[in-house]
Amino acid sequence: MSEANDQEVVLEETEEVEEEPAVHVIQEIExxxxxxxxxxxxxxxxxxxxxxxxxxxxxxxxxxxxxxxxxxxREVIEIDPVHEPKEMLPTGKVKVQIGPPTLTRFEKARIMGARALQLSLGAPPFIPIPKNARTSLDIAMEELEQKAIPITVRRVLPNGDYQNIPVEYFD
Structure with a gap:
């Protein structure tokens, strides 16, 4: 037999130590x-x-x-209640409740640009094409002036409330 086989193998026995569950200390902040x-x-x-x-x-x-x-x-309000956005519906004579009663220049530009794009992509016009119209933008402008475009403008308040206003409601 060889010397390697003659050597005694000693295994060290280790004691298993149970870990204590971690204790989480939560300090309540007053x-x-x-x-x-x-x-x-x-x-x-x-x-x-x-x-x-x-x-x-x-x-x-x-x-x-x-x-x-x-x-x-005074009472200190710590939590502001969450405001759910809601639609403001037109009541009585006043149809446009948010903002001016006319379209802003930005709303006009957005509407005419979107409608001109639709016309240039082959959408049918809502009015007879004017003789002086050379581009789809001219047709879109004329449609907007005649309020023939079935588009709704959404005006939103800072708290999330909004009003959907059809183009026909504007002066």
Whole structure:
């Protein structure tokens, strides 16, 4: 037998150690002191603005104190409710509620450009072609002047509310 076979193989036994589950420490951030600090900072800034480095009378100081107390007692709105955009429908005589009652130059340009493209791609015109029309843009302009284009303009307010206005409604 060879020496390599004669050597004794020693296996080290290791102890299995169970890992303890990780403990997550969650610190709750107290928002009340934060809000109170922000209100205090706002009141301090308000006082500085009102006093503006000038001497004020006792009566003015009392007025500022009253205003600061009103500020401090206000309810703090932390979460602004989500506004769902909705369509504004025309009511009564007023058909165009958002923006001017006429098409803006940008809306006119957009409508005429889109309609001229449609005409140049072979769409049928909505009016008889004028004798002085040389391009599809001339036909689109005439269609817009006669309000023959069945296009709706969407005007949107910053809060997401919108109004879909047919071209016929514009002056």
């Amino acid at each position: 928002e009340e002191p934060l809000v109170a600090q922000q209100v205090t900072d706002a009141i301090t800034a308000y006082r500085k603005v009102r006093e503006a480095g000038k001497e004020i009378s006792e009566k003015e100081k009392e007025q500022i104190d009253k205003e600061c107390k009103v500020i401090q007692e």
